Amino acid sequence: MTEAEDLSTKRGPLVYRQSVWTRVTHWVWAICLFFLMLSGLQIFNAFPSLHIGQQAGFEFDNAVLKIGAVNTPQGPRGQTTILGQTFDTTGVLGMSGTAEAPQYVGFPGAVTIPSFRDLATGRVVHFFxxxxxxxxLFVWFLASFINGHLRRDILPKGSDISGLPKDALDHARLKLHHGRSYTPLQKLSYFAVFFVLFPLIILTGLTMSPGMDAAWPWLLELFGGRQTARTIHFGVMVLLVLFFIVHIIMVLLAGPLNELRSMVTGWYRTSPDTPTEAGDKP
Incomplete structure (x- = not known):
């Protein structure tokens, strides 16, 4: 009997795992991050390079990433330079579109909002x-602190640290356990997102605002300059995209219907060996 067939005959209790605050903010974040990423790429296209320091180099080269188009004997080509290593990225980065109507932009219009060059609209969408x-995020932190979700499910404990190697190995072997609370790997992943990546992307975004720099000049000192903040902002965006991809893969592997029910109704089907408690459903 396969694991799927075994679970169909032996089912653990339904437990109420996700509060309404967690569910609502989860979907709000999903929508926001979609529009933030695509409008952010529109803004990036206005200056498709990343630098370290306060300024983008004029008489010096402090770039860590450059995306653009160059003329070659074979004609224009898209080119991306990362830490001094240059790659031909024609058709994807620097130069995309068709041979009859090439687009000389960092990222193609298919992944930007708007799909055409419009920095003003991109900024409005991004800021909104x-x-x-x-x-x-503020609502989630407040609600999670009050209802105990933050302490119970996000902040790692000593047992989570010690149990991380085994849990990581179980995930690698696709031996996924459906419990009442998050596993050590989930806790540490969500902790990193909520307490490292989210604060970083917000603070570096604020650092790129001249108005915020005037009000909070310590932001520039904290991140070593506006251009460094922009580079960190972009890097965190890449990490969040990678987290999203892994998150979706794990949802599919763990049982998409059960995971989706959890984030829609709050009720989550646990593994057969989960003890039943008051308030559970069969």
Whole structure:
């Protein structure tokens, strides 16, 4: 009997695992991050390079990433330079579109909002969803602190640290356990997102605002300059995209219907060996 067939005959209790605050903010973040990423790439296209320091080099080269188009004997080509290593990225980065109507932009219009060059609209969309994202994060932190979700499911304990190697190995072997609370790997992953990546992307975003720099000049000192903040901002975005991809893969492997039910209704089907408690459903 396969594991799927075994679970169909032996089922653990339904437990109420996700509060309404967690569910609502989860979907708000998903929407916000989608629009933030695509509008962010529109903004990036206005200056498709990343630098370290306060300024983008004029008489010096402090770039860590450059995306653009160059003329070659074979004609224009897209080119991406990362830490001094240059790659031909024609058709993806620097130069995309068709041979009859090439687009000389960092990222193609298919992954930007708007899909055509419009920095002003991109900034409006980015800032709007950025503040919605911050508001949802504040609501989540407040609600999670009050209802105990933060202490119970996000902040790692000593047992989570010691249990991390085994849990990571179980995930690598696709031996996924459906419990009442998050596993050590989930806790540490969510802790890193909520307490490292989210604060970093918000603070570096604020550091790129001249108005915020005037009000909070310590931001520039904290991140070593506006261009460094922009580079960190982009890097954190890449890490969040990678987290999202892994998150979706794990949802599919763990049982998408059960995971989706958890984030829609709050009720989660646990593994057969989960003890039943008051308030559970069969």
């Amino acid at each position: 969803f950025g503040w919605v994202f911050v508001a949802a």
